[in-house]
Amino acid sequence: MDFIMQNLPQALMVLGIIALIIEVAVLGLSTIILLFFGLSLLITGFSMSIGILPDSLTTALWSNTVVTAILAIGLWKPLKKMQNRVDTKPVTNDFAELTFTLDNDVTEQGLTTYNYSGISWKLKSEEAITAGTRVYVMKKDVGVMWVKPVSQ
Structure with a gap:
């Protein structure tokens, strides 16, 4: 002391x-x-x-x-x-470059699933996409991948 x-x-x-x-x-x-x-x-x-x-x-x-x-x-x-202060810009990660071919049709309802990294993800799209189309993940939510055709 x-x-x-x-x-x-x-x-x-x-x-x-x-x-x-x-x-x-x-x-x-x-x-x-x-x-x-x-x-x-x-x-x-x-x-x-x-x-x-x-x-x-x-x-x-x-x-x-x-x-x-x-x-x-x-x-x-x-x-x-x-x-x-909240940052609103989307986070980019390994999903940004994920592309794959659809096994089933995808709609906005999210009835189709896709297994990635041990998780069954619901697939949703703003427009109907038919099976066999090559798609990429444009954004993701909790348990949901939003996809678009690669050609767009």
């Missing part, structure tokens, strides 16, 4: 960096509370090391309380908005 008191600004900055690493690397900015706390520890430790604040546990406690509250009030809405 004596070592920490002699090096309080550095200890606060190290704890702040640890809190930020946990928030970003482990929790993926899911709580954002540790972000505010880690930043307040860094700010308090830096302020103590350059002489703005005195080196005492009481000052560290109150400074972290006030700075965490200010950061939470100021950054809560922008960070919450950033968390709730």
